[in-house]
Amino acid sequence: GENVEQHPSTLSVQEGDSAVIKCTYSDSASNYFPWYKQELGKRPQLIIDIRSNVGEKKDQRIAVTLNKTAKHFSLHITETQPEDSAVYFCAATIQGAQKLVFGQGTRLTINP
Amino acid sequence: DAGVIQSPRHEVTEMGQEVTLRCKPISGHNSLFWYRQTMMRGLELLIYFNNNVPIDDSGMPEDRFSAKMPNASFSTLKIQPSEPRDSAVYFCASSLGVSGGRTQYFGPGTRLTVL
Numbered sequence: 001g002e003n004v005e006q007h008p009s010t011l012s013v014q015e016g017d018s019a020v021i022k023c024t025y026s027d028s029a030s031n032y033f034p035w036y037k038q039e040l041g042k043r044p045q046l047i048i049d050i051r052s053n054v055g056e057k058k059d060q061r062i063a064v065t066l067n068k069t070a071k072h073f074s075l076h077i078t079e080t081q082p083e084d085s086a087v088y089f090c091a092a093t094i095q096g097a098q099k100l101v102f103g104q105g106t107r108l109t110i111n112p
Numbered sequence: 113d114a115g116v117i118q119s120p121r122h123e124v125t126e127m128g129q130e131v132t133l134r135c136k137p138i139s140g141h142n143s144l145f146w147y148r149q150t151m152m153r154g155l156e157l158l159i160y161f162n163n164n165v166p167i168d169d170s171g172m173p174e175d176r177f178s179a180k181m182p183n184a185s186f187s188t189l190k191i192q193p194s195e196p197r198d199s200a201v202y203f204c205a206s207s208l209g210v211s212g213g214r215t216q217y218f219g220p221g222t223r224l225t226v227l
Binding site: 042043044046099100101105 | 143145154155157160162167168203207209214215216217218219220221
C-alpha cells in the first residue's frame with residue numbers, strides 16, 4: 001500500500017523567511033496530494049492541494065510543487081508570519097480511491 | 113453552512129467502560145472517515161464509509177472498536193471495553209467522494225481520556 005514520508009519533523013524559521021516541507025510517496029498510482037494545517041488544539045484543515053497532472057500550484061504565500069518522476073512533493077510558505085505556526089500534514093491517495101495516507105507531520109514554528 | 117459535527121467534545125471515562133463517539137457529516141457528503149490522533153502515532157485512519165457502507169476497516173486496532181453508519185447523516189464509533197491506551201483525539205471527517213472531489217473536512221474532534 002501507499003506510504004508517505006514527511007521531513008522535517010520540526011522546523012523553526014524567522015518571521016519573514018521561507019519554509020519548505022517535503023514529502024515522498026511510494027505508490028506511483030497516487031494522483032492527489034493535499035496539505036493540511038493543524039493549529040494547536042484545532043482540527044486539520046486543507047490549505048492547498050495538487051493533482052498529478054499539474055507540476056505546481058500557488059495560493060498567495062503558499063505553493064506546492066510535485067515531481068512525479070521522483071515521487072515527491074513539497075510545500076513552500078513565503079514571507080512567513082506568526083500565524084503560520086502549526087503542524088502541517090501532507091497526504092496522498094491513489095486514483096479512484098478516497099483513503100488518504102498522511103505523513104507524520106511537521107511542527108513549524110515562526111520566531112518573531 | 114454547518115461543518116462536521118462531533119459529540120461529545122471531551123470524554124473522561126474509567127477503564128472498562130463503554131465509550132460512544134458520534135459524528136454528523138456535512139449534508140450531501142457521501143464518504144465518512146474516522147481518525148485517531150496521538151503524539152506517538154500521528155493521524156491514523158481507523159475506518160471509512162462510502163454511501164453508509166464500510167469500505168476499509170483495516171485501521172481498526174482490535175475487536176474492542178466498532179463503527180456504524182445507520183444513515184447518511186450519522187455515524188458512531190464505539191469502544192468496549194475502553195483501555196488507557198485508547199486515550200487520544202478522535203476525528204471524524206467527510207467528503208463528497210471520488211466523483212465530487214476528495215477534500216476531506218474534519219470535525220472538531222473528541223478528546224478521549226481513559227483513566
